[in-house]
Amino acid sequence: MAAKKKSVERHFPLLDDISKIRQVSLINPDDAVNFKICDYIKDNLKHQLRPYQADALFSLNYTQTREKPQKHLMFNMATGSGKTDVMAAVMLYMYAKHGYRNFIFVANSNAVVSKTRDNFINDNSSKYLFNSPINIDGRRVEIKSVDRFTSVQEPGIIYMKLTTIQALSNELGIVRENGLTYEELQKNKVVILADEAHHFNASTKSQKQEENSWESLLDKVRECNSSNRQFEFTATIDVDKDAVYEKYRDKIVYKYDLNRFMEDGYSKNVYRLEADNDDRSKMMNAVLLSQYRKRIAKENGIDDFKPVILFKSNRIAASENARNAFLEMIDKLDVFKLDEFLKEQNSVDLGSTTLKSMYTYWQEQDSAQTVIELKRDFKPMTIINVNDTSKDGILGNENDFKKLNTLEDTNNPIRAVFAVAKLTEGWDVLNLYDIVRLGEQPVSLVQTNSEAQLIGRGARYNPFEYNGEKSYIRRFDNSNDPRVKLLESLHYHTINDSKYISNLLKSFNKMNLISESDSDKEYNMYYAKVKDKFKKSHAYKYGRLYHNKLKEVSDDEYNDLGKYGLDREKIVIDMVDTVKEHSNNQESNEDYLDTRNVLIADFNSNRDKRLLKKAMSRDKFFRFNELSKYAPKINSLNEFMTSSDWLGDLKVYATIPYHKDDSFDNVYRLKVVDKALSRVKNFMQSNYMKRRGTREFEPVKVKDIVVDYSKRISKGERSTGDRPVIRPYEMGNDDWFVYDRAIVDGLEKRMIDSIRRIIFKLKEKYKEVFLIRNEETISKLKLYEFENSDGITHYAGFLPDFLLYLDDGNETYQLFIEPKGTQLIEKDKWKEKLLENIKPQNIKLLGETGEIKLYGLKFYTPENGQDTISEIEKLTTDSSVDYESFKLVAEDKTDYKNK
16 A cells, blocks of 8 residues: 655645735735624624634635635634634624525534534533624524525524535435425525535545535535535645645635644643553553542642543453453552552653652552542443444444533533544543553554544643633643643553554644653753843834745656755765674774775676665665655666666765775675665655745744744753753843843854854944844744755755844844754755855845845854854945845835834
């Protein structure tokens, strides 16, 4: 089965248009810019719209107030971000502003429809999303559930049909009494709200237009009336597939990814608790951790805090057995067994900060009271066993649905849920804090993709009341008490298996889910905050920073090894350490300082072609069906092996100690060739991209780049060759540094100190002088490589560590600065070439509103750092430099300043 191609960056024109309209100037006013959330929305929703939800409505309004309103749109919003709240706001907006009275809510499962019925129709439900009664312009409005839309419609009524896509297909396919018909749909304008809409793209994904598909059904409903609207909602839209991207590239009206949702604080923090434990120990750890959370909440005045555990298995029988074993374990628990468990677990290095803290806590408590408490909270009536064998998943059983959909209610006693592997769409539980993986389960990407989705749903934030206030955003990230952070953290208890963890992390990356290992290393968390003074500056309020745009790269361009950043003539493999490991102990380190390169294989010779063939057969990547995904222009493996464009003229050398003999057997030569091919594979996989950097640079608001951030650093961390130690340095007295702290390594600190020595010169000429840390965990300011003239390219990108921002009122400079340790200079030479290529005469600025000059500087290195500082001085303070030769004409700076 063929693996998927690498994900590629995608461009969405509608999102770009909306972004630009938000930046529209006073000279070019647009009504969409002045859109505010109206009282008829704010007053009638139970929950206040969060800023990003309001942004979603702003974007919708933009599309509906154009000369030609868009009829078909997609809201791509993270799991847990409140898509249903946005739907409720959309209903009020379309009713009040555009006169729509008829709405069809459609999903692919009864469970989602049932949940949404409580959200929109059942005003007695705790999940109901509106204030009751709804009042718009002094008139009461009722949302009425209907099977069909009447021709005579009463004022003050929103008619809503809630249905599964399967039921809608059957209903419209067969004419029957009281059934909805296409003729009826032609008479009334309708808004279709399609939830979990990724299920409605089967035809597009398969690239087969099926007349009876769900996708074509919704198209027919939408096209029944020229005024109809179709608004789709999903967290997972596979735009990596070309056909799906083409369908939605100009329909995605709002995008709010999971990583942004989590970084903004609207979710729990997610931790992986990786431990080598049997199932009973995992279950006991989860129970103790859950009760530990409850105790912490009570100590902090949160009395009704009820954390829930999900124990998941991959088979129903295994889930039922686990439940029985759990109940038996709790039933037979006594003081002796609890003390023995805590003593045994605390003596083993489980690699978890949280568990270690938890064991210490419980060993200090009254064990008899703890046992009583656990037996009371985890008895049979507080445990539920469900499964997802039905098409509606774990919510398929009506009785179970009521219990599972109200887990946050104070009168719902459930503390633990046993289920098979999948957590289905439609389960909006907020107080899930532990997910425990039980039993031997597959470790494939298919399995971990499902688990990542489960964790994404479990990460929804629980808005408990604290100090008399309820919050929908994390409150304890900066707390000095690590225990309270457990009230805002989800732990995923899993096996400590390298292959499984690797696949799980790949799945997390695919859906942009942020997680951390709950390591037993002791960490310091350091925080860097944007200075208030900088927030008042013109640079922060109105300034722009620039990065280069990307453009599509056709497969035709990947026609030789050079296009992946490799030399087609030679590869040199460093074998010094390998030789050293197998040598006798009498040799000193000095014996290995002098080295030489010796030829190991020449793929132009018949003898070494056999060696190449053997090495390629040992790696599945070099099978034609896999290789052709990254080298689409090759016609056969033989062409890849023999053509001078590929491996045909390649020579492989080994770097060895000078004093060593250069007669190698075939086993050794094969090992070196294996390493060479591994490098070829890595370069091809990492540098085969659908897009590359251009010389066109576009603006990003300074305030979008310069935001508060945190960095987690291991206590006692020591510097190594590739990993210098990082420390925080107070910068409160340096008004030119935008953060109150610089969290940097030693070389970066020396660079900052070097800038400090020339600050007075810069301030003599410029009104605003700011050094910006371009922190990799938050920054959107990535640079991508241009085409090179030497025939060797790799279209990679990187985040320059610092930006120097200078503004004298007429000209603004943006300088990219990258400190680089000696050991990385050669490896990252391409980055320095890219930086040195960035100068006004080589690039074009887009969206200009003033005179901006961009420069990339040579690396700031331990040996040549002063050269970089001299370059800054020459570019920015030497009036003799002739800038007119590459001056860019732009809009008058004065207009820009007065915006």
